[in-house]
Structure formats: structure tokens, C-alpha cells
Amino acid sequence: MTAAVAPWKQQVLQRGASLYVGDLDPEVTETDLRAAFYHVGPISSLRLCRCRLTGKSLCYAYVNLYSHAQASKALGLLNHTNLKGKPMRIMWCQRDPFARKTGFANLFVKNIDFSISSSCLESIFSKYGTILSCKVAGENGWSKGFGFVQFESQDSALAAQTALHDTMLGGKKLHVCKFVKKTERTAAAPCEVFTNLYVKNLDETITEDGLKDMFSVVGDVSSVAIMMDHEGKSKHFGFVNFKSPDDAKRAVDVMNGSVVGSKTLFVGKAQRKSERTMILKQEYKDLHNRSTEKLRALNLYVKNLNVDIDDKKLKEVFSAYGKILSVKVICHNDGTSKQFGFVCFASPQEANKALVALNGALLEGKILHVAKAQCKKDRHQEWHKFSGQNQPQSFYPSNCNTVSSALHPLHFNFDRSPHLPFLHHPMFCQHFGAHFGVQHPFMAQNYKQKFSTYMPVAETPLGSTLNTRDKSYQQHVC
Known part of the structure; x- marks a missing residue:
């Protein structure tokens, strides 16, 4: 049977002498990298990627050597070796993002003993095929107990998964499965269905075997882990993974609040960091709203x-x-x-x-x-609500070309049919300009054309209703 090879395998075989160097310490410089690769052979070029805004290292680099043989030698000698106290992860440079974006031939490995390093994990999985990348996740120099292994072909990944799943390594049973992206995990798994439980407030004398025996009364347990510090002492919390979601729910009901030794256990669904963050944000928001409502009164x-x-x-x-x-x-x-x-x-x-x-x-x-x-x-909501209910009503005739009221933030509302009609605007007197004389016969006419709001009084809806007092006032002004 011919092994299934990634569509980018030819590029892998012909990639030349370019290497990707990741998981670098933030303090690593180009000089440090040149010194590390110096013993392998001369370097054609080197680029440490940096943030465009701050200039700080992005903790990965690209190294080009003069031959494929030199690059292979560097990969074999320097991969997982320490540079400024942190192991480098070196792999062939892949310009095609297919493998990174799809998770092609990538395995997720959990329940890894804290003594297992990335190089040790790679040596175990390399028996089943060519490995492109291998990493044990860590924080502050300490293992998180899980990692990732990416093979060159799907058949190699499947063979490793079949052979190593549920095998013992460093006193712990490995769990090996196909890597699933976070977005796909979130979409595929409903929030109510879970098998993994978080158990805290454990006594320091409780071992993983004792914790498994304790929860096995409820149902079949697939794996158990108690978190330890760098000295090997219990952090007083751990995880219990059941085979059945029903057993996991039953364990929460039965074991949560139970007393073991002198301590009361807390047992609940194990949550990802994003879930915990979202829940804490919602709790803070609810608390803030309650406090705001109380203070408002x-x-x-x-x-x-x-x-x-x-x-x-x-x-x-x-x-x-x-x-x-x-x-x-x-x-x-x-x-x-x-x-x-x-x-x-x-x-x-x-x-x-x-x-x-x-x-x-x-x-x-x-x-x-x-x-x-x-x-x-x-305050803003109240202002918008008030301004929306108090739209201005123009008292100009419908054919007047007036400026939109939206341009005026301060306005007043007027009755469309006031008891006392408004005087003609903008000229109080219809005889304005009549005495300009013979030298300027069209001045009054031009003035009327200049202002679009000028209309003969008789043509306006108000003209016919002007009472005697308004006419007398106009004559007095003129």
C-alpha cells in the first residue's frame, strides 16, 4: 500500500536549505543565532522576525544555509537544544500553509508525564515515520502535560496513534488522538456534553491511583491527573476524565461537596481558559449592573x-x-x-x-x-430619546427652501397653526426697496431673487389671514 503523502511533499523534499526556528527566548538576537549555527557550517542568510511597531522579537526566525546537507545536519544537531535557557524547535521551512491551517497528519498527545521533554517525545514517535514538528507545551519552563506531533504523512500519524494510544510512558497512560482545531472543537461539542471533570481542594496525600479509585465508583474512568509543582508536590487540584458523559454528570452530582479526609471537594466540568474568562466577565458584568442599580437609587x-x-x-x-x-x-x-x-x-x-x-x-x-x-x-440614551421625541416643526410654507433643522442642535417646536400668524420672513414690509429710485430699477427685484425665502405676502398661506394689526405694524416699520 502506497503511503498517503501531503500535496506539499515535493516541496518538502525540494525545500533546499531553509530552516524555521521557533519557540525562541524573547532575548535571543541575530548574533546568538549565528553563534548557535556556526559549528554546523556557514550561514547564507538569517532573519529574526520582529514586530513592526515595537521592534521586539516574535520568537521565531528563518535560517538559510548553503546546502541541504548542512541544513539536515543543523536540524539533527540543534533541534530541541537550549538557547538562552529555552529549547529551540527547528523544522524545515514550509512556504505552503496547507499543513499549518488544516492540521494535516497532526496528533494531539495528552497525559504526558512532566519529565518527558520534546526531544524524548519525538524519539518515541519517530519510529512510525518522518516527523515535521514535535512540541511539548510548557509554561515558565515547566511542562503542561500535553503536546503535538506532526508527521509528514497521514499513514504515519495513524500508525503512531494506533500503536501509542493508551500505552504507559513515565508511569502515565498516554492519550493520543487526531488534532482538532479550536474552532472545530467549539462548534462540534455542545456545552452540556462533557466527560472531563475538574477536581480541587484535594488533600496532598491523595495520589492519582487513589483519585481514580474514588471516582471509579461512579463510572468508567479513562484517565486521571493531579497537577504537581516543580518539586513534585501536589497543587491540590486535578482532572478526572470519564468514558461516558452520563457518568461525568453523575460524578458531579455525587462527588461535589463530598468530604475526603479533612477537606470538602469541589467537582465540576473542566473548562478551557476561554470559557472561564467568558464566565468571569459575565459574572463581573452582572455584579457591576447590580451595583449600578443600587447606587442609582x-x-x-x-x-x-x-x-x-x-x-x-x-x-x-x-x-x-x-x-x-x-x-x-x-x-x-x-x-x-x-x-x-x-x-x-x-x-x-x-x-x-x-x-x-x-x-x-x-x-x-x-x-x-x-x-x-x-x-x-x-445620559446619552436619555438625550437621544428626548431629541427623537422632539423633532422640529417648520413654520415656513412648503415651497420655501429653508436649511434643514438637522444642522441646528438647538431648536424650538412651534404650532403649525398659531393663533397669531407670523410676520413675513425675512422682510417685514412688502414695499421694501420701492424707494430705491430710477437709477436702480431692478434692485428690489434682484433682492427678492437673492433670498429663496422671500415671497410676496399675498402668495403665502398666511397672507390672506393677516389681520389689521399686522398690516399696521408693517406700515409702521416701513
Whole structure:
């Protein structure tokens, strides 16, 4: 049977002498890389990738040597060796992103013993085919207990998965499966279906075997892990993975809150970091909303204060109406008052009492404005709601070419049919320009054409209704 080879295998075989060097320490420089590769042979070119904005290292680089043999030698000698205290991950440079984007022939390996390094894992999996990349995930120099192995062909990956899944390595049973991208895992797995449990508040004397025996009473357990520190001591939490989602749910109901030794266990669904972050954000948002609602009923906004009013004086005035939790007069950087502040009462009833009593009251020569304090978002919503309900109504005739009211933020509403008709706009007198004389016979006419709002009074809807008082006023003005 012919092995299934990636469509980019020819590129892999003909890639020449270009290497990708990843997982670099942020302090590694081009000089450090040249020194590391110097013993292998002369370097054609080297590029350490950096952020365009900050100039900081992106922790990966490309190294070009003069021959494929030199590059192969460098890959064999330097892969997983330490550079400034951190192991380098070296692989052939792949210009085609097919393998990276699709996860072709990529395996996910979990429940790895903390003593297993990337080089050790690669040596175990390399028996089943050519490995393009192998990595044990770590943080601050310590293993996270899982890793990734990418083969050159699907058949090699399948052979390794079949042979190594559920085998013992370093005292732990490996779990080997096909790598699935995060987006696909999120879409494929409903939130309610889970098999992996998070167990915390464990006694330090509990071992993984003891934890497995404890949960095996509920159902079949596939794997167990207790998190350890770098000294091998328990971090007092771990994970239990069941074969059946029903058993996992039952274990949460039975084991959560149970007492083991002198400690009460917490057992719940194991969550990814993104899930925990989202839940914490929602909890914070709910807490913030509850606090805002509570403060909205207690907090008063006071403006038009005299510049001499300080926190002490404001508290003295408002304390007559109830217990005050806090008082603040807002000031400029130089300490002068901005002439407004906030007063927070202990109860909504006391706040309402002060609002009714002091709104419009005179304090040191100024009339106070007291209202319930609002956040900026609420003020904007209220303003938009108010402005939407109070659209301006033009009192010009329909054929007048007036400027749109949208250009005027401050406007007033007028009745479309006022009891006293408005005078002609913009000229109070229809005889305007009649006395300009013979030298300028068309001046009045030109003036009328100049202003699009000019109309003979008789042609307007108001012209026929002008009463005697309006006409007398026009004659008086002229």
C-alpha cells in the first residue's frame, strides 16, 4: 500500500536549505543565532522576525544555509537544544500553509508525564515515520502535560496513534488522538456534553491511583491527573476524565461537596481558559449592573454649587436628610471647584427626601440643581430619546427652501397653526426697496431673487389671514 503523502511533499523534499526556528527566548538576537549555527557550517542568510511597531522579537526566525546537507545536519544537531535557557524547535521551512491551517497528519498527545521533554517525545514517535514538528507545551519552563506531533504523512500519524494510544510512558497512560482545531472543537461539542471533570481542594496525600479509585465508583474512568509543582508536590487540584458523559454528570452530582479526609471537594466540568474568562466577565458584568442599580437609587448629582462649597460643607447641608455614605465635590487639577458634586445616601428613601427638599433651594447665593446621578451611557440614551421625541416643526410654507433643522442642535417646536400668524420672513414690509429710485430699477427685484425665502405676502398661506394689526405694524416699520 502506497503511503498517503501531503500535496506539499515535493516541496518538502525540494525545500533546499531553509530552516524555521521557533519557540525562541524573547532575548535571543541575530548574533546568538549565528553563534548557535556556526559549528554546523556557514550561514547564507538569517532573519529574526520582529514586530513592526515595537521592534521586539516574535520568537521565531528563518535560517538559510548553503546546502541541504548542512541544513539536515543543523536540524539533527540543534533541534530541541537550549538557547538562552529555552529549547529551540527547528523544522524545515514550509512556504505552503496547507499543513499549518488544516492540521494535516497532526496528533494531539495528552497525559504526558512532566519529565518527558520534546526531544524524548519525538524519539518515541519517530519510529512510525518522518516527523515535521514535535512540541511539548510548557509554561515558565515547566511542562503542561500535553503536546503535538506532526508527521509528514497521514499513514504515519495513524500508525503512531494506533500503536501509542493508551500505552504507559513515565508511569502515565498516554492519550493520543487526531488534532482538532479550536474552532472545530467549539462548534462540534455542545456545552452540556462533557466527560472531563475538574477536581480541587484535594488533600496532598491523595495520589492519582487513589483519585481514580474514588471516582471509579461512579463510572468508567479513562484517565486521571493531579497537577504537581516543580518539586513534585501536589497543587491540590486535578482532572478526572470519564468514558461516558452520563457518568461525568453523575460524578458531579455525587462527588461535589463530598468530604475526603479533612477537606470538602469541589467537582465540576473542566473548562478551557476561554470559557472561564467568558464566565468571569459575565459574572463581573452582572455584579457591576447590580451595583449600578443600587447606587442609582442612593446617589445624587448636585450642580450649580458655589465655588466655596467643599466636601465638608456639602455633607453638612445634606446630612439633615439622612445618613450619608460619601460626599465628593469635583475639582480641577489646581483644586478649584468645578461647581458640581455627588452625595451618596444609605437608603433610597433618604436620597429621595433630600432630592425633594434641596432641588431648587438657595445655597450661598446659588440655586441648587439636585437629581439622581446617572452614568454617561444612561445620559446619552436619555438625550437621544428626548431629541427623537422632539423633532422640529417648520413654520415656513412648503415651497420655501429653508436649511434643514438637522444642522441646528438647538431648536424650538412651534404650532403649525398659531393663533397669531407670523410676520413675513425675512422682510417685514412688502414695499421694501420701492424707494430705491430710477437709477436702480431692478434692485428690489434682484433682492427678492437673492433670498429663496422671500415671497410676496399675498402668495403665502398666511397672507390672506393677516389681520389689521399686522398690516399696521408693517406700515409702521416701513
